[in-house]
Amino acid sequence: xxxxxxxxxxxxxxxxxxxxxxxxxxxxxxxxxxxxxxxxxxxxxxxxxxxxxxxxxxxxxxxxxxxxxxxxxxxxxxxxxxxxxxxxxxxxxxxxxxxxxxxxxxxxxxxxxxxxxxxxxxx
Numbered sequence: 001x002x003x004x005x006x007x008x009x010x011x012x013x014x015x016x017x018x019x020x021x022x023x024x025x026x027x028x029x030x031x032x033x034x035x036x037x038x039x040x041x042x043x044x045x046x047x048x049x050x051x052x053x054x055x056x057x058x059x060x061x062x063x064x065x066x067x068x069x070x071x072x073x074x075x076x077x078x079x080x081x082x083x084x085x086x087x088x089x090x091x092x093x094x095x096x097x098x099x100x101x102x103x104x105x106x107x108x109x110x111x112x113x114x115x116x117x118x119x120x121x122x123x
Contacts, residue, residue, distance in 0.1 A: 009046050013056040021059050031064075034078035038071040039063055041084050045091060048099060066091070 011018040020043040023035040042063040046054060054062075070087035073079050079087075081103040088101035 007052050009043050009051055009059075010053045011056050011059050012053060018056075021063060025056060025060055026064070030073070030075045031067075034073055034076050035063070035067065037079040037081075037084045038067040038073065041071055041088055042066050044088070048097065 008019050011021055021039040023039045024032050026032050026035065042059065045066065046059070046062070066087075067073065070091050071079050071084060072087075085101040085103040088099075091097070092099045092101070
């Protein structure tokens with residue numbers, strides 16, 4: 001297993017700086033409310049490509065291109081973890097990057113989480 005050891009992606013916006021992107025920067029309501037996965041995946045892709053700095057406008061253009069091509073969204077619901085892992089793997093294959101993404105959750109943790117959620121809603 002290999003790890004990239006660079007500073008995490010900094011997004012420049014005039015004098016301000018952010019680490020990674022932010023879905024609230026987009027003008028479209030559906031993206032603002034449901035693109036946390038595509039924003040995070042874009043940040044990861046940029047990081048793995050060795051980028052350490054990007055202008056905010058360039059990051060958002062890149063995120064929207066990647067979202068349309070690799071990380072489809074259900075309006076107002078976003079992208080689930082399986083879609084993000086599949087999209088990342090497709091990106092890695094098409095760009096000849098030697099990485100692999102997968103999504104896993106143990107059944108025990110999944111059941112505990114459901115039980116906690118249902119207990120909270122039953123009160």
